[in-house]
Amino acid sequence: MFDYIVRDSSLLPNSSATKLVHSQDSSLRVGIVREEREDANGLIVYIVEVSMNGKQIPVSCTLMTRWGGAHNYEEYKIRPWLNGVPSGALLPASAGEYKARSGDVVVVAYLNGKSKEGVILGGLNHQSRKPKLKKNNIAYISEFNGLETSITNNGSYKVTFKGYLPTNDVALKIPPTGLDVAVPVYNPLTGGSFFGFGDNGSFLASDSQQLIKIHKNIATGSIILKSGSAIIELGGNLVTPSFSVNSFKSVLESTTSASIKSGKDLALESRQVSIKGTQIAIGNDQFELFDGLIQLIDALGSLVVTSPVGTCTPLMVAPTWEAQVLPLKTKLSLIKGSLKAAESFSLAGDNSAKLTGQ
Numbered sequence: 001m002f003d004y005i006v007r008d009s010s011l012l013p014n015s016s017a018t019k020l021v022h023s024q025d026s027s028l029r030v031g032i033v034r035e036e037r038e039d040a041n042g043l044i045v046y047i048v049e050v051s052m053n054g055k056q057i058p059v060s061c062t063l064m065t066r067w068g069g070a071h072n073y074e075e076y077k078i079r080p081w082l083n084g085v086p087s088g089a090l091l092p093a094s095a096g097e098y099k100a101r102s103g104d105v106v107v108v109a110y111l112n113g114k115s116k117e118g119v120i121l122g123g124l125n126h127q128s129r130k131p132k133l134k135k136n137n138i139a140y141i142s143e144f145n146g147l148e149t150s151i152t153n154n155g156s157y158k159v160t161f162k163g164y165l166p167t168n169d170v171a172l173k174i175p176p177t178g179l180d181v182a183v184p185v186y187n188p189l190t191g192g193s194f195f196g197f198g199d200n201g202s203f204l205a206s207d208s209q210q211l212i213k214i215h216k217n218i219a220t221g222s223i224i225l226k227s228g229s230a231i232i233e234l235g236g237n238l239v240t241p242s243f244s245v246n247s248f249k250s251v252l253e254s255t256t257s258a259s260i261k262s263g264k265d266l267a268l269e270s271r272q273v274s275i276k277g278t279q280i281a282i283g284n285d286q287f288e289l290f291d292g293l294i295q296l297i298d299a300l301g302s303l304v305v306t307s308p309v310g311t312c313t314p315l316m317v318a319p320t321w322e323a324q325v326l327p328l329k330t331k332l333s334l335i336k337g338s339l340k341a342a343e344s345f346s347l348a349g350d351n352s353a354k355l356t357g358q
Contacts, residue, residue: 024113030124033103034058035082046080046120050108061108061118078104078123083173099127099180102172128181146186154199156357163191199357206353215349222349235348246345269342287331296332299324 031050039045046063049056065074081103098105105126108118125131132141140151146164151157163186171182195205201216213224221236235242252258260266282289303318303325315321 025110025115026113027110028121029059029108029110029118030105031056031059031108032098032101032105033078033080033120035080036077044077046078048106048108048118048120050115050118052115057115059108059110059115059118061106061120063120064122078106078120079172080104081176096176096178097127100176100178102176102181126181129183146184146191150358152199152357154357156197156199156355158194158196158355158358160194161191163187163189194355196355196358198355202356204353204355208353211351211353213349213351217349220348222347224347224349224351226351231345231347231351233347233349237348242348244345244347265340267340267342283335287335289332289335292328292331296325296328299328 029050029052031048034047034049037045037047043062046061047058048061050059051057063076063078065076067074079102081101083102105124107121107124109121111117111119133139138153140149142149143162146162146168148160148162149158150160162184165185165187168184193207195203197203203214203216205212210227211224213226215222215224219237223234223236225232230247231245233242233244235244280290283292299320300315303315303320307313316325
């Protein structure tokens with residue numbers, strides 16, 4: 001039977017007509033970041049060209065981060081390939097392979113299954129860059145604007161400043177030409193500085209010419225500072241700690257006072273030694289050298305030599321020698337020491353500018 005009623009959409013919805021409205025896409029899609037925009041709240045929104053059925057569909061996406069709190073947060077930027085070029089510009093080469101476009105290659109998920117809004121979950125390897133990590137090598141490496149971070153499979157950690165040139169950013173903003181994206185160029189005059197931990201726990205910071213190193217070793221641990229040929233080492237041995245300096249020229253200047261104290265020995269060796277002061281004292285608690293010499297001169301001047309006839313007798317046979325001069329000689333004999341050569345500089349640790357395990 002027919003009721004002669006027209007089945008229009010106001011009376012009976014057409015499932016074919018509303019299929020797209022109610023459909024959902026729960027797939028993860030691969031895309032390349034085309035451009036970035038900023039909304040009214042200052043949030044960066046990325047337009048990602050998502051690959052779908054052989055076509056590139058532009059989708060507005062936000063970037064997922066590890067923390068999304070009011071106080072605990074993380075922010076970082078990813079690179080679009082359409083940077084510095086008008087959005088409506090005709091770029092025939094833009095439809096080529098990803099390796100010809102400088103944008104980040106990402107994985108996108110749709111919110112609520114609707115392709116009008118997506119979330120960038122992370123990145124994939126860009127086709128223009130060859131992977132550095134090899135098979136069976138459980139390690140980590142990353143680079144952001146020329147700052148490289150690496151962790152090897154033995155746990156050593158290194159952050160290297162490679163000297164990223166401003167021309168790299170300019171080159172990545174050039175519209176696609178169909179050629180592969182160029183590799184980064186670094187400045188050898190500023191690059192090469194690094195810091196990190198070796199696989200033995202030692203810490204090292206260096207610019208390849210100078211270094212600060214904490215050499216971790218229970219028996220011979222030390223801290224080394226090196227600049228050119230000048231080296232300072234602070235030995236961390238618990239039994240015999242040491243402090244050593246080796247340089248072409250050493251200067252120690254104190255505004256008020258300076259003190260050097262040794263519990264056992266103090267050796268000074270040089271081709272020429274100069275000691276200058278308004279007052280100088282050398283001695284111990286029992287005898288001071290210069291005061292003793294003054295007393296000795298006074299004692300020699302007061303000696304009385306008896307010479308009845310002929311050659312005078314030696315001064316030491318004078319009656320006053322034993323009483324006045326001999327005691328001073330004894331004191332000088334007690335203060336007299338033996339010459340001892342100064343020790344040469346030697347390193348207990350390793351001052352090479354290389355992280356072990358890297």
